Amino acid sequence: MLISEDLxxxxxxxxxxEYLEGTLPPSDRDRFEQHVILCDGCAFHLDQMRxxxxxxxxxxxxxxxxxxxxTLLRVFRDWKSG
Amino acid sequence: xxxxxxxxxxxxDALRAGQESAFSALVQKYHTSILRVARxxxxxxxxxxxxxxxxxxxxxxxxxxxxxxxxxxxWIFRIVTNIARTRGQRDARSIPFSSLGEETTExxxxxxxxxxxxxxxxxxxxxxxxxxxxxxxxLVGAETRARVQRVIDRLPLTQRQVITLRDVEGWEPExxxxxxxxxxxxxxxxxxxxxxxxRQALEGYLES
Numbered sequence: 001m002l003i004s005e006d007l008x009x010x011x012x013x014x015x016x017x018e019y020l021e022g023t024l025p026p027s028d029r030d031r032f033e034q035h036v037i038l039c040d041g042c043a044f045h046l047d048q049m050r051x052x053x054x055x056x057x058x059x060x061x062x063x064x065x066x067x068x069x070x071t072l073l074r075v076f077r078d079w080k081s082g
Numbered sequence: 083x084x085x086x087x088x089x090x091x092x093x094x095d096a097l098r099a100g101q102e103s104a105f106s107a108l109v110q111k112y113h114t115s116i117l118r119v120a121r122x123x124x125x126x127x128x129x130x131x132x133x134x135x136x137x138x139x140x141x142x143x144x145x146x147x148x149x150x151x152x153x154x155x156x157w158i159f160r161i162v163t164n165i166a167r168t169r170g171q172r173d174a175r176s177i178p179f180s181s182l183g184e185e186t187t188e189x190x191x192x193x194x195x196x197x198x199x200x201x202x203x204x205x206x207x208x209x210x211x212x213x214x215x216x217x218x219x220x221l222v223g224a225e226t227r228a229r230v231q232r233v234i235d236r237l238p239l240t241q242r243q244v245i246t247l248r249d250v251e252g253w254e255p256e257x258x259x260x261x262x263x264x265x266x267x268x269x270x271x272x273x274x275x276x277x278x279x280x281r282q283a284l285e286g287y288l289e290s
Binding site: 008009010011013014016017018021023039040041042044045047048049051052053054055056057058059060062063064068069071072073075076077079080 | 100102105106109110113114115118131134135138139142143189190191193196203204205206209210211212213214221222226227230231234245249250251252255270273274277278280281284285
């Protein structure tokens with residue numbers, strides 16, 4: 001098993017957000033990617049983080065309640081007639 | 083982009099002409115986001131509702147003066163954050179102390195998952211599980227989402243603010259920094275902690 005000696009898995013997991021944000025300096029990004037290519041554990045971890053971001057994003061698919069919609073239409077009508 | 087702008091211009095014209103359908107469309111599009119953003123500044127759902135309502139009234143009253151120097155969305159959310167921040171300061175005393183503080187060091191993954199010493203020090207003792215082979219329904223199911231929401235609700239305030247704006251609402255890092263008045267580095271650290279906790283919670287749930 002070949003794992004890059006200079007970046008441990010424990011260190012890598014703390015760099016994931018910087019990696020995904022694209023804010024790692026190029027040399028660090030290369031080390032990060034080299035490590036992930038050679039280490040299944042970190043590849044799975046990275047995928048888990050991406051999944052966590054995607055699931056969090058799905059929380060926005062929520063729609064307005066009919067009550068709130070009604071209230072706001074009343075606000076609109078008052079405003080218009082006001 | 084041009085299409086978005088054209089659609090927005092049309093919506094604005096209709097709204098200025100007092101068309102209820104235009105207002106209704108805008109409400110459908112932004113109301114839940116407005117509520118979610120308001121909840122990041124005020125402590126009760128009822129107050130957030132009030133902030134949202136005040137926001138819509140401010141949008142209606144200001145629509146004639148809106149000059150299109152920013153997008154309508156950006157303009158609306160600037161109104162929300164202003165109103166919510168003012169309200170939030172007024173009821174700041176009702177926010178429990180613990181949620182204002184930030185823990186100092188919080189590893190993204192429990193330290194005991196890594197070998198402590200020897201040739202493999204700092205490497206996984208056993209690999210994390212693969213999630214790319216899980217059934218899609220498991221990941222997008224209502225129960226999974228409810229759990230993620232609960233984790234986010236329990237995060238320290240600034241982490242909750244950052245992950246909600248970035249990952250739920252999809253704001254750009256710069257927009258989040260300016261709304262929360264924090265540095266880019268700070269924003270990234272808070273995002274990392276928050277995402278790591280969401281991942282941990284999902285791990286506990288998906289692999290149980």
